[in-house]
Amino acid sequence: MTTYFLVGGGAAVGAILRYDVTKLIKRYALSRFPFATLVINLLAALILGILASHFGTDANAYLLLGTGACGGFSTFSTMSYEALLLQQEKYGRLALLYLGCSLIGGIICVVIGLTIGHLF
Incomplete structure (x- = not known):
């Protein structure tokens, strides 16, 4: 049961952070390119790498911060939806660029x- 509280609590915090960071970035990004989701997903991937190297993937800290918070902060579904919207709006190349930047x-x-995590 503790595992569910760790993951769920972290996910709640991550989702709230995603909402606030998205609002902040969208206030300044004035293009069709979905910078907010890209920045959030890349930041979550960076943090997840640090956490995995520092705690491993079985520790309670990883469950709270990695699975929970990073999982709640990042969003594959929004990335997929935004790429589809770009395609539907006839911005196919921009959609491919977005998907490539997100994945790679x-x-x-x-x-x-x-790498950073191993330095600490």
Whole structure:
């Protein structure tokens, strides 16, 4: 039962942070490109890499901060929806750029996070 509270509590905090960060970025980003979701997902990948290298994936801290908070903060579904909207609005190349930056950038951020985590 403790696991559910750790993951659920972290997810609640992550979702609230995602909402606030999205509002903040959208206030300044004046283009069709979904910068808010990209920044959030890349940041979550970086943090997840740091947490995984620091705690492993079985520790309570990882359940709270990694699975919970990073899982609640990042959003695959919004990324997918935004890419589809770009495609439907005839911005296919922008959609592909967004998906490429999200996927490749996410992997790079996890690797950087793992590397940074090993330094501490």
